[in-house]
Amino acid sequence: MNTYDPAALECLAAIVEEGGFERAAQRLNVTQSAVSQRLRALEAQVGSVLIVRSRPLRPTHAGQLLLKHTKQMRLLRADLERDLQDLAPRSPGGARDEERISIAINADSIATWALDALTPLARRNLPIEIITDDQDFTQEWLRSGQVLGCVTTLKQPLRGCRVLPLGAMEYVAVASPEFAKSQLPDGLSAHNFRDVTFICFNRKDDMQAEFVARRFGLKRVSLASIFVPSSEGQVRAVAAGWGVTVVPELMAAPLIAKGLLVDLAPGFKLQIQLYWHSWNLESEVLNALAEALTHAAGQSLVA
The missing domain is CATH 1.10.10.10 (Winged helix-like DNA-binding domain superfamily/Winged helix DNA-binding domain)
Structure with a gap:
C-alpha cells in the first residue's frame, strides 16, 4: 500500500x-x-x-x-x-489548520442549542470548525469526507458511519404584530398564504413550504420568497416587518411572550427529527462530540 x-x-x-x-x-x-x-x-x-x-x-x-x-x-x-x-x-x-475538527450543523441548531453543547469542548481547546448548511444537506459534507460528523434529518446511516437520534426541533410560523394585523388579521390560512412573502434561509430551504403543506393538508405549495441566510437574520427580518417566516420555537417563544412576534398558526408545530452522524471510528474526540450533542439535544429538543 x-x-x-x-x-x-x-x-x-x-x-x-x-x-x-x-x-x-x-x-x-x-x-x-x-x-x-x-x-x-x-x-x-x-x-x-x-x-x-x-x-x-x-x-x-x-x-x-x-x-x-x-x-x-x-x-x-x-x-x-x-x-x-x-x-x-x-x-x-494554538491550533493549526491541519488540526481542525470539522463538523456540519444546520443553522437553526447553531442558533439554538448546539453551541451550548460544544462550549465545554471549545473551552478545552478542541479546535472545532463548524460548517453550516440546510439540515437536509449537511450529510453531503460527511459523504464527501469534508467533515467528521453532521447534524442532519437523514435517519439512515451513511456507509462507514454511525447514527444517533437527537430529537425533534419544533417550528412555528411567525410575523411581527403590525404585519399580522395588516396582512393576516385572522392568521395564516389555506386561502391567504400565497398573498404574503416568506423569508427563507436559502434556495435549498423548503421549511416554509413544508410547514404550509402539512398545516393545511396540501400536496404542492408555491410561496413568494426572499432569502436571508441566517436563522437570527430571519427573525430580525420578520420583526422588522419583511413578511412571514418559519423558525424554531426555541427562538420564537421568548419573542412571542414579549409581544414582539405573533404565532400565525396557534396550536400547530412542525416537528423535524434530527440525527447525529459520524464516522464509525474509535475516537475519544468523536465520542466526546456525540456525548455533548446528544446530552444538549436531550435537554432542548422534543424526544
Missing part, C-alpha cells in the same frame, strides 16, 4: 477547504507554485486527477477518498493531543 506524504495530503485539503490554489498557498505559507507541484506529485502517485479545475474547485471521487483519509489523520492527532494534554497543556489559540 502506498504511503502518502502528509504535506501533500494537507495541500490537497487546503485547496478544497480554501477554494483555490492561491488561498491554499497563503494558509500553508508556501508559494502557489509549490502547492501546484505537491498536488501534481500526489496525483502522479495516485494515478488519478484529484481536483476538478472548475469554479468552484471540487474534489474528484479519488480526491474525496484522500480528503477523508486526511481528516482521519487529523482526528488521530486530536485524540493524541487530548491524551497528552494533562502532561503538556497546549496554550489557547
